[in-house]
Amino acid sequence: MPELPEVETAKNGITPPLLGKAIQSITINRPNLRIPFPKNMKQSLEGQKCINLRRRGKYIWIDFENNLTLVIHLGMSGSLTIDKTTSSPHDHVVFTIQDGTTITYNDPRRFGMMFFVETGKEHNHKAFLNMGPEPLSNDLNAIYLIQKLINKKSPIKTALLDQSIVAGIGNIYACEALYRANISPLRPSNDITEEEATELIIYIRDILNEAIISGGSSLRDHRQADGTLGYFQHTFDVYDREGQTCKITGDKIIRITQSGRSTFYCPEKQM
């Protein structure tokens, strides 16, 4: 599921059942996801009360009373579900809350991960040390962005996927934001003007905010924590629309490959 809007949706979904409550028990069904589970994960969290939930980029941060923050990344196919009624071989971790509510982490491809950081020292961890600003905060602005792009020859689409430039943007929202901003994904990063950067940031924020309001995008049947489907995918302008017509120009949406990943765009609209 997981770019910023889907991660935000997942975090918001598990907040009501988890915030202010203690973990009663944890069942871990395999030794690892992309990396091994912390070997003390069960012992460290059982009986601990959750005191805050945060998000940084595509990572969820869950703070506990014992000064440990559980970091969860959903990889490509991870999801968190409250009181899941059907089980699957890919239900890797089940958190049972003090009132009996369960939160199940499911991840068929197992590209996700969980690890601990000391609360307040998150930024010392290598995952966050070099992470760029949150796109929905004022830390992302045109001056900053231009300065990051000025020495980059690689295409702007690739730069938007670089988490050290901006946090949380993935393949869908990079394509969609560039479409709205009328910027070709092929444009060299160092070719982007301050004016264009200003516009691009506005569209990045718009698209992420709209997706969050829609409950994120539900590709491949991915669901929100309460089991409902996000519906932002129905409003994609270019992503996964190869061969279909651009809603603005009427021309065909093209799919190309950049750095090994699909890019969708309208060559007539995006220059």
Add this chain to the structure above:
DNA sequence: CGGGCCACCTGGCGGC
């Protein structure tokens, strides 16, 4: 050091 490529995994889909 920047950037491209590939590996990590499983599953769904289209083509033959």
Add this chain to the structure above:
DNA sequence: TGCCGCCAGGTGGCCC
């Protein structure tokens, strides 16, 4: 129907 290749919302290691 069945098999095979290709593709998938991410990240990071390796190699030029």
